[in-house]
Amino acid sequence: MRIAMITPWNTNSGPSTHAELIGREWVRMGYNLKIFAHDGSKFVEGTIIQEDEPFVVRCWGTSYWGKEDWLNPKPILETNFDIFVAQNLDILPKKELLKIYPEIKRKSVTVLVWHEGFLPTDPTFYMFDWDVIVCFDERYKKLLTKVYPPDKIKIIPFPCHPILRDDKNFARLKLGLPLDKKIVLMFGYSVWRNLPVLPALRELSKTYPVHLLVLTQDLPSFKKFIEAKNKYNFPIEVRWESPPLRKLYSYLHASDVCVKHVKDDELNKNRVVLSSTVYLCLGSGCPMVVSDAKIFETLNKEVLKYPQSNLEKFKARMIEVFENKKSLTETMKAAEEFVKTHSPDKIARMFIQLFETLVSERGVVEVLRHVRAT
Numbered sequence: 001m002r003i004a005m006i007t008p009w010n011t012n013s014g015p016s017t018h019a020e021l022i023g024r025e026w027v028r029m030g031y032n033l034k035i036f037a038h039d040g041s042k043f044v045e046g047t048i049i050q051e052d053e054p055f056v057v058r059c060w061g062t063s064y065w066g067k068e069d070w071l072n073p074k075p076i077l078e079t080n081f082d083i084f085v086a087q088n089l090d091i092l093p094k095k096e097l098l099k100i101y102p103e104i105k106r107k108s109v110t111v112l113v114w115h116e117g118f119l120p121t122d123p124t125f126y127m128f129d130w131d132v133i134v135c136f137d138e139r140y141k142k143l144l145t146k147v148y149p150p151d152k153i154k155i156i157p158f159p160c161h162p163i164l165r166d167d168k169n170f171a172r173l174k175l176g177l178p179l180d181k182k183i184v185l186m187f188g189y190s191v192w193r194n195l196p197v198l199p200a201l202r203e204l205s206k207t208y209p210v211h212l213l214v215l216t217q218d219l220p221s222f223k224k225f226i227e228a229k230n231k232y233n234f235p236i237e238v239r240w241e242s243p244p245l246r247k248l249y250s251y252l253h254a255s256d257v258c259v260k261h262v263k264d265d266e267l268n269k270n271r272v273v274l275s276s277t278v279y280l281c282l283g284s285g286c287p288m289v290v291s292d293a294k295i296f297e298t299l300n301k302e303v304l305k306y307p308q309s310n311l312e313k314f315k316a317r318m319i320e321v322f323e324n325k326k327s328l329t330e331t332m333k334a335a336e337e338f339v340k341t342h343s344p345d346k347i348a349r350m351f352i353q354l355f356e357t358l359v360s361e362r363g364v365v366e367v368l369r370h371v372r373a374t
Contacts, residue, residue, distance in 0.1 A: 001031050001083065001359070002032040002034075002082045003026055003033050003034070004033075005084075006037075007087035008091070012189065015087040020245075021159040022348045023035065029348065029349075036057055036076055037060075038058065039058050059071065059076070060092070060097075063093075073096070081108050083359070086111070097128075109355065110131050112133045113135075114133055134153075134156050138155065143272055158276065159279065159343070159344045159346075159347035160342040162339070162343055163283045163285070171250050175250060181235070183257075185286070186214050186260075187215035187251070189217070189242075191214055192224050202234050203315065210235070215242070216240070216241070217242040248280075257287045257288070260288065262290070271294075274298055275299070282338060282339050283339045285332065289303070289305075289314070289317045291306060302335040302338040304317045
């Protein structure tokens with residue numbers, strides 16, 4: 001089976017995370033994969049963070065990440081594939097893709113992976129006749145049934161990075177981090193969202209040897225945390241870095257805890273959202289302390305949650321980690337089970353089963369069409 005996928009790839013975005021986890025698994029399973037990826041961006045979320053594999057062709061750009069929409073159709077039209085997968089249609093150059101979509105549809109089964117937590121208003125979005133639309137859970141399906149027939153919508157959960165462990169001290173030595181501190185990791189282009197918990201970390205630093213490590217290549221976030229170093233009287237280390245996946249896992253292995261503080265805004269209240277970052281990080285074995293924002297609502301026992309406006313509860317959660325309390329052990333067991341349930345090999349196989357069904361149905365339709373014609 002030959003699979004083509006148009007998607008962000010080797011970037012620090014949710015669609016890229018999803019595409020990479022299942023795409024690399026398809027390659028390991030022996031399937032022929034071709035990736036049609038975007039050209040990168042000046043904005044951090046669209047920046048290419050590691051070297052591409054030989055099966056990746058960069059042939060489009062998007063206004064979503066600060067450039068013009070464009071598409072070089074030649075690589076797509078000249079590649080033979082049985083399955084065509086599109087990740088996150090709203091960020092793709094839709095009008096340009098629509099021009100060649102009839103040819104794509106003629107030679108392959110088409111599948112859209114729905115990342116949008118809303119129904120786009122651009123009419124171009126609904127001009128594609130997808131064979132199947134894949135979403136991550138019932139929340140998304142409920143949204144999609146407002147515009148698509150229920151039998152066209154399939155649920156396949158978002159994958160987690162597989163379990164990957166390493167020695168904490170070895171990881172710290174490799175990364176030049178202190179061996180005798182409680183390392184609190186924050187990272188990403190939206191790392192500025194974590195700024196409200198800094199007063200609580202300062203209080204904790206009076207009792208515990210807290211070392212806050214911030215990784216980002218978002219300039220406003222970088223500047224804010226540099227300013228915080230002068231404002232708060234505890235160690236804050238800021239690195240201008242958007243690490244590729246393997247190095248990110250080294251940072252997670254080196255850390256005592258990863259913090260994701262998000263406050264709900266009016267936009268998120270009206271959308272279906274999911275934290276691809278948590279799904280990406282759970283396999284590392286690094287505890288995750290997160291707020292009770294909507295973006296984390298699919299996660300329960302697998303993370304340590306606190307009310308987003310209650311810093312005392314945040315501190316209590318951090319103490320659970322620092323003192324390795326029983327509740328932490330239970331959380332880490334739940335996280336491991338969650339990762340196993342959402343492992344890339346299981347999710348990738350669910351897609352393959354779907355593809356095989358679609359190809360088989362397409363073959364039957366083609367045979368019937370031929371019979372009728374003769």
